[in-house]
Amino acid sequence: xxxxxxxxxxxxxxxxxxxxxxxxxxxxxxxxxxxxxxxxxxxxxxxxxxxxxxxxxxxxxxxxxxxxxxxxxxxxxxxxxxxxxxxxxxxxxxxxxxxxxxxxxxxxxxxxxxxxxxxxxxxxxxxxxxxxxxxxxxxxxxxxxxxxxxxxxxxxxxxxxxxxxxxxxxxxxxxxxxxxxxxxxxxxxxxxxxxxxxxxxxxxxxxxxxxxxxxxxxxxxxxxxxxxxxxxxxxxxxxxxxxxxxxxxxxxxxxxxxxxxxxxxxxxxxxxxxxxxxxxxxxxxxxxxxxxxxxxxxxxxxxxxxxx
Amino acid sequence: xxxxxxxxxxxxxxxxxxxxxxxxxxxxxxxxxxxxxxxxxxxxxxxxxxxxxxxxxxxxxxxxxxxxxxxxxxxxxxxxxxxxxxxxxxxxxxxxxxxxxxxxxxxxxxxxxxxxxxxxxxxxxxxxxxxxxxxxxxxxxxxxxxxxxxxxxxxxxxxxxxxxxxxxxxxxxxxxxxxxxxxxxxxxxxxxxxxxxxxxxxxxxxxxxxxxxxxxxxxxxxxxxxxxxxxxxxxxxxxxxxxxxxxxxxxxxxxxxxxxxxxxxxxxxxxxxxxxxxxxxxxxxxxxxxxxxxx
Numbered sequence: 001x002x003x004x005x006x007x008x009x010x011x012x013x014x015x016x017x018x019x020x021x022x023x024x025x026x027x028x029x030x031x032x033x034x035x036x037x038x039x040x041x042x043x044x045x046x047x048x049x050x051x052x053x054x055x056x057x058x059x060x061x062x063x064x065x066x067x068x069x070x071x072x073x074x075x076x077x078x079x080x081x082x083x084x085x086x087x088x089x090x091x092x093x094x095x096x097x098x099x100x101x102x103x104x105x106x107x108x109x110x111x112x113x114x115x116x117x118x119x120x121x122x123x124x125x126x127x128x129x130x131x132x133x134x135x136x137x138x139x140x141x142x143x144x145x146x147x148x149x150x151x152x153x154x155x156x157x158x159x160x161x162x163x164x165x166x167x168x169x170x171x172x173x174x175x176x177x178x179x180x181x182x183x184x185x186x187x188x189x190x191x192x193x194x195x196x197x198x199x200x201x202x203x204x205x206x207x208x209x210x211x212x213x214x215x216x217x218x219x220x221x222x223x224x225x226x227x228x229x230x231x232x233x234x235x236x237x238x239x240x241x242x243x244x245x246x247x248x249x250x251x252x253x254x255x256x257x258x259x260x261x262x263x264x265x266x267x268x269x270x271x272x273x274x275x276x277x278x279x280x281x282x283x284x285x286x287x288x289x290x291x292x293x294x295x296x297x298x299x300x301x302x303x304x305x306x307x308x
Numbered sequence: 309x310x311x312x313x314x315x316x317x318x319x320x321x322x323x324x325x326x327x328x329x330x331x332x333x334x335x336x337x338x339x340x341x342x343x344x345x346x347x348x349x350x351x352x353x354x355x356x357x358x359x360x361x362x363x364x365x366x367x368x369x370x371x372x373x374x375x376x377x378x379x380x381x382x383x384x385x386x387x388x389x390x391x392x393x394x395x396x397x398x399x400x401x402x403x404x405x406x407x408x409x410x411x412x413x414x415x416x417x418x419x420x421x422x423x424x425x426x427x428x429x430x431x432x433x434x435x436x437x438x439x440x441x442x443x444x445x446x447x448x449x450x451x452x453x454x455x456x457x458x459x460x461x462x463x464x465x466x467x468x469x470x471x472x473x474x475x476x477x478x479x480x481x482x483x484x485x486x487x488x489x490x491x492x493x494x495x496x497x498x499x500x501x502x503x504x505x506x507x508x509x510x511x512x513x514x515x516x517x518x519x520x521x522x523x524x525x526x527x528x529x530x531x532x533x534x535x536x537x538x539x540x541x542x543x544x545x546x547x548x549x550x551x552x553x554x555x556x557x558x559x560x561x562x563x564x565x566x567x568x569x570x571x572x573x574x575x576x577x578x579x580x581x582x583x584x585x586x587x588x589x590x591x592x593x594x595x596x597x598x599x600x601x602x603x
Contacts, residue, residue, distance in 0.1 A: 035497050042403030045396050046416070052464055053423055056434050063437075110327030118324055131331040137518070137588035138581065139525025141555050142338060145577050149341040153565070170334050177331070201313065203320045224425065231427025234527035234552070238559040260429045260528075267433060267532055275437060282430055293425065297418070 057286065064279030072280060076246040077262065081273035086281050089262035091248045092161065093230050093288070096258055099165030100172065100229050105222060107169070108176030109211075112218075115177070116184040117192075117206050136174040143171045144238025152239060159240050162252040167235050172225040179221020183214040216303035220296045227292040231285065233260035259285040342581055345574030352568055353575075364538040364549075366572045367558070377538035378576065381455065381548030385530055386523035388459025388544060389466055394516055396463075397470030404471070405478045406500055417472075424468040432532030435461035440533065447545055453535030456544035461529050470519045477511020478504060480602055510598030514591045521587035525580065527552040551580045 075085025111128070119125035147167030157163040187210050195205040211218075236242075236258060242265060245257040257265075259281055266278035353373045361374030404413050439457035444450050481504050489503035505512070535547025536557045549557070554576055563569045 032495060032497075035495070038399075038497060039403065039407055042399050042407065045399055046403070049396075049400075049423070049464075049467060050419065053419075055438070056426070056430065056464075059438055060430065060433060107327045107330055110324050111331065114324035114328040118321060119328070125328075128328045128331055131335045133592055134585060134588060135331055135334055137521055137525075137584055138338065139527065139552065139584055141525070141527045141552050142342070142577055142581055144559070145555070145574060146334070146338050146341050148559075149345075150337060173331065173334070201317050203317050224421075227425060228427075231425075231429070233427070233429045234531075234556065237556055240559060242560055260427060263429055263433070264528065264532070267429075267436065278433065282427075282433060285427065286430070289425065289427070293422065 060279045060282050060286070063276055064281070064283040067276050067280035068283060072277075073284075077244065077257075077265075081266075081271065081277055084266075084274075084277055086259065086262055086284060088245045088248060088257050089259045089281060090284060090288075092245070092256040092258045093260075093285070095161045095249050095256060096165050096168060097226060097230050099161060099252075100168045101222075101226055103165060104169035104172050104176055104225075104229075108173050108222070109180050109218060111173075111177045112180030112184060113206060113211070116181050117202070117210065132174045132177055136178065139234075140171055140232055141234045141238050143167055144235030146170065147235065147239050158253065159243070159255055160253040161249050161256045164236055164239060164241060164256060164258070167239055168229045168232060171232065171235060172229045175225040175228070176222050179225065180214070180218045183217025183221060184210065186217060187213045216299050220300045220303070223292050223296040223299070227289045227296075230258070231260060231289060233264050236261050237264065259288070338581065342574050342578040345571050346578040349568070349571035349575040352571070358575075362540055364554075366569055367561075371568075373572070374540075375576075375579065377540040378549060378551045378554055380540055380542065381530075381534065381538065381553070382524055382550040384455045384542055384544065384548055385459045385462060385534055385550055386520060388456060389462035389523045389526075390516070390520060392460060392463030393466040393470045393519060397467050397515075397519075398474055398512065400467075400471040401474035401478055402500060402505075405475050406496070406504070420468040420472050424472070426465075428465065428526065428528040429532075431461040431465045432529045434464075435529055435533035450545045451535070451547055453533060453537075453547040454545050455534055455548045458530045458532075458534035459544065461533065462523055462526055465526070465529065466519045466522055469522065470515055473515035473518060474508070474512050477508040477515060477598070480511060480599065481507040482602055510594055510601065514595035514598065517587050517591040517594070521584045521591065524587070525552065525584045527556060531556040551576050555580075 072085045073090065074087050075083065076088055077086075078084040111132075115125060115128065119128075144167060147163055147170070151157045151163035151166050152159055157166075191209045191213055192205055195209045196202075200208070241257060241261055243255065243257070245255050247254070249256045263278040263281040263285070266274040266281065269275075357373050358375050361372050362376055363372035363374050364377040365372045404416055408416065435457045436452075439460055440450070440452060440454065443454075443457055444452075450456070485503050485507050486499055489499040494502060530550045531553040534550065534553060536549050536553060537547045538549040538554065539546065541548075555573055558569060558573050563573070
């Protein structure tokens with residue numbers, strides 16, 4: 001009776017509630033002390049992990065809050081800590097983000113479409129899959145060395161935003177491919193069969209039916225990948241991007257710095273005033289990443305609701 | 309018309325194959341770049357020197373090329389990280405999959421994801437400016453750069469991945485195994501430690517190895533907090549230099565292209581690459597076998 005008056009209560013929720021009831025009505029004797037100790041231990045670990053998360057982010061925001069002023073956002077780095085700012089760093093990070101999306105998104109989704117929609121189970125597809133699985137585990141410093149030799153030296157792109165973005169693109173490519181494949185796999189087979197039965201070609205089927213259906217899932221995975229890309233420090237440092245840059249990048253071949261590199265630069269100096277600057281720069285980076293993550297979570301919940 | 313469409317289809321398929329093959333090119337590119345420079349390195353330094361010298365001082369006037377100090381630093385920080393993250397991660401995984409309510413489980417997973425997405429420079433900051441000062445109150449003789457706080461920060465960083473992967477492994481264990489254990493009169497903990505964990509051991513091993521690979525390859529935390537002195541010891545209170553931190557150290561200086569110092573960068577990276585790739589491949593193999601077991 002009650003269930004019918006509240007149509008949004010689903011069957012699983014009802015089942016959950018009955019489980020909760022069954023658990024709470026269980027006599028205390030049924031749970032031996034060893035089990036209680038284990039649960040207590042596990043909860044302590046989880047709570048302390050959450051506390052560490054709060055302290056982690058909290059300490060940085062507290063340390064950096066005093067330096068987070070408008071002039072900090074609109075000034076270039078300086079030898080004096082109180083005059084230094086992150087204008088070059090955050091514009092550099094935005095450049096990197098946009099370029100990485102431009103490079104990595106089409107290629108990554110293309111590779112995923114190839115593996116899910118086109119590839120026959122053969123040697124080539126197997127090799128591609130093995131390489132992707134392998135690349136996902138390669139430490140990010142090594143991508144930096146690859147970028148240094150290929151983009152900076154062999155292709156003469158120098159230490160430019162272009163080199164940085166290309167390096168980061170290679171780094172996030174495996175993540176994008178894996179996330180997109182997962183999203184493509186959730187599209188029901190009927191979509192493809194229906195389109196093919198109507199005479200659509202394989203690409204028409206993919207482009208007009210499969211990709212739109214998988215788009216929210218692909219977008220979620222890719223946003224998480226790009227938010228990882230702008231937080232990366234090591235590959236850009238090995239690329240040689242840790243230099244004094246006092247201008248906003250204005251072309252693909254301009255020298256650049258980025259938020260994590262600027263923070264690392266300040267962090268490796270002994271003076272505590274510069275550590276405060278680093279904290280402020282990291283705070284800005286975290287806000288940027290949080291914004292991206294919120295977009296991803298909103299997309300995912302929308303997607304899940306629609307699928308039901 | 310039909311001909312043109314067919315041509316278009318082939319072109320699209322060709323482009324998609326190209327997208328897929330970029331991962332092959334990247335792999336080959338890494339091997340080529342590291343390989344060529346490593347060969348140049350080994351022209352001047354023998355493998356014998358690399359393995360038998362106990363000092364690593366390529367940036368000094370008197371050069372020594374013993375890999376052990378860097379390897380010891382890497383192993384020490386990774387071991388500290390794993391000692392923290394493996395037990396804690398396992399306990400969280402067991403709790404989440406066997407004890408937690410569906411609702412708190414649905415809440416914990418995004419939190420783990422959020423933790424995993426925090427950039428490593430944040431953990432580096434945390435290790436240098438929060439963990440080290442706190443530990444110095446307990447160990448006053450500890451330096452401002454040391455292996456212990458870097459290892460702890462790295463352990464916190466790996467924890468979400470370890471917990472999430474082992475939870476997946478435990479989740480894969482079929483229900484019938486649990487029911488069988490209960491039917492034999494096992495308590496819940498006996499069921500977990502006697503049936504579920506042995507059943508999930510393959511997946512958990514794969515998770516541990518993958519976490520180890522991640523720890524070995526982690527760069528910023530150790531570059532910031534562990535110091536840059538390649539000393540051969542296993543004292544967690546002293547500074548160490550890992551292979552990754554050495555790469556960062558050389559990249560930060562102005563090392564001229566083509567010198568022996570420049571080659572060492574790639575020789576160290578080659579060893580790092582082989583080490584992490586080996587760990588990843590072993591983990592992949594174990595996980596594949598584990599998943600096949602319950603199919």
